[in-house]
Amino acid sequence: MNTKALAVLLALATGAGFGAPVLANDQAITFDYDGTFEDAAFAVEDAIISKGLVIDYRSHTGEMLERTREDVGSDVVLFDAADVFLFCSATVSRQVMEADPMNIVHCPYSIFVADQAGKVTIGFRDYPDGPMQAVEDLLTEIVEEAVSF
Structure with missing residues (x-):
């Protein structure tokens, strides 16, 4: 069993305690x-x-989703607030792209x-097993530091 699956099972078994990762629809951690x-x-x-x-x-x-909500014919408020931070790591990117340039x-x-009705969540996409685990490990380290801030 890989460490990601083990972490998810552990989080579920312990009631997904503070700071424990949870998979959301198998797309996000x-x-x-x-x-x-x-x-x-x-x-x-x-x-x-x-x-x-x-x-x-x-x-x-x-902000974009709220600003355009009525324009697209929706009355659903998805988030009270939501931001996405985009960045790269030269070291990790080189590692995963040397394994497969298509990474x-x-x-x-x-x-x-994201904030939904006062519940604040931090997360990132679930990457494929293999070389991309290095990216997932980096993102996990960053988020774990943030939640313990």
Whole structure:
């Protein structure tokens, strides 16, 4: 059993305690954040920078979805706030792309922070097994630092 599957099983068995990762629809690995959206976003930004990485872009996805909600004919408020941080790691990117140059499809990497009715979540996409596990490990380290901030 790989470490990701083991972590998910452990989180489920222990009631998904504070900071334990949970898979969301097998597409994202998410962590609950005990604090405000603003604090979570600051913690994620700080954790990325503390790894020596540069944030290429901060997408204000929640604002865009709310701003365009009526324009697309929806009355559903998806998030109270949601941002996505895009960045890359030269070291990890080189490692995974030397294993398979087509891993470029996964770059840049992203971590999201979302607030839904006061529940703040930090997460990232679930990457394929194999070389991309190095990216998932990096993102896990960043998010674990952020949730413990």
